[in-house]
Amino acid sequence: MRNSLKSCIAALTLSLVLHSCGGQKEVAVEQKPGPSPEAQLSDQLVMSTLWYQSSIERKIISMQAYATARRLLKQNMIRYEGSEKPLAVVLDIDETVLDNSPYEARLIRNNATYSPQSWAEWVMSSEARLIPGVEEFLNVCEGSGVEVFYISNRSAELLEPTSENLQRHNLPFSDPGHIFLKTETSDKTERRELLKASHTIILSVGDQFSDFMSYEIMDFEEARVPPALRDSIARHFVLLPNPMYGDFEKKLYPRGSKTAPAQKLELRRRALRTE
Numbered sequence: 520m521r522n523s524l525k526s527c528i529a530a531l532t533l534s535l536v537l538h539s540c541g542g543q544k545e546v547a548v549e550q551k552p553g554p555s556p557e558a559q560l561s562d563q564l565v566m567s568t569l570w571y572q573s574s575i576e577r578k579i580i581s582m583q584a585y586a587t588a589r590r591l592l593k594q595n596m597i598r599y600e601g602s603e604k605p606l607a608v609v610l611d612i613d614e615t616v617l618d619n620s621p622y623e624a625r626l627i628r629n630n631a632t633y634s635p636q637s638w639a640e641w642v643m644s645s646e647a648r649l650i651p652g653v654e655e656f657l658n659v660c661e662g663s664g665v666e667v668f669y670i671s672n673r674s675a676e677l678l679e680p681t682s683e684n685l686q687r688h689n690l691p692f693s694d695p696g697h698i699f700l701k702t703e704t705s706d707k708t709e710r711r712e713l714l715k716a717s718h719t720i721i722l723s724v725g726d727q728f729s730d731f732m733s734y735e736i737m738d739f740e741e742a743r744v745p746p747a748l749r750d751s752i753a754r755h756f757v758l759l760p761n762p763m764y765g766d767f768e769k770k771l772y773p774r775g776s777k778t779a780p781a782q783k784l785e786l787r788r789r790a791l792r793t794e
């Protein structure tokens with residue numbers, strides 16, 4: 520009761536009575552409402568987006584990741600030399616090949632949060648820049664006779680502008696036949712299995728663990744990961760940094776229902792570990 524009374528008072532226009540030499544003067548000071556929950560969510564992206572766009576550390580991590588990818592490519596080409604199927608490398612697209620941080624920056628500037636419409640607009644511009652190190656890696660794949668496939672959770676209607684964006688950077692295998700986008704499920708397992716029917720996947724590159732294997736399989740705690748799986752991750756998967764969004768966020772909210780922006784704000788704070 521006391522809280523609701525307080526908020527009512529805060530919402531009202533306050534009147535300040537100022538004393539001046541000529542007597543009393545009443546000045547109306549409007550109490551501005553605080554930013555909306557959407558605007559606050561959007562604002563939480565500022566530092567991660569700035570780190571992504573401005574820090575030398577992020578560029579070095581990406582370049583190191585792709586240097587590791589080149590090394591693992593060579594190692595795995597030897598490891599899978601006797602394979603009957605042609606060798607393939609799988610890459611995710613967003614924050615793995617293409618840098619969509621300008622889209623995040625626009626959301627922040629507009630006090631907006633992700634929407635399929637604004638995302639589609641950005642994708643259709645085909646103007647995303649490349650992640651540092653990716654171009655060299657893809658050229659090494661092509662030069663080594665290893666085919667590249669892109670498995671992305673961009674929706675299937677966005678195939679053409681996606682392919683165009685990759686082609687603008689002259690990336691190899693950027694034709695629509697090498698790009699598997701999302702039709703029904705965001706779980707990439709099915710699309711990986713489809714590719715495995717014709718190719719041996721020797722390496723995967725992504726910014727989410729789900730770019731390598733189904734996220735649902737385990738909660739990643741080092742002690743609980745069997746050594747064989749740890750070994751497989753080390754040999755077959757290269758991970759790129761993405762602090763702006765990702766599967767980690769899904770774990771914060773209740774499953775199966777849409778979480779309201781105000782509730783998201785609260786759940787994010789509650790999920791912080793303080794010791």
Ligand SMILES: [Mg+2]
Pocket residue numbers: 611612613614615725726727
């Ligand atoms: Mg991605």
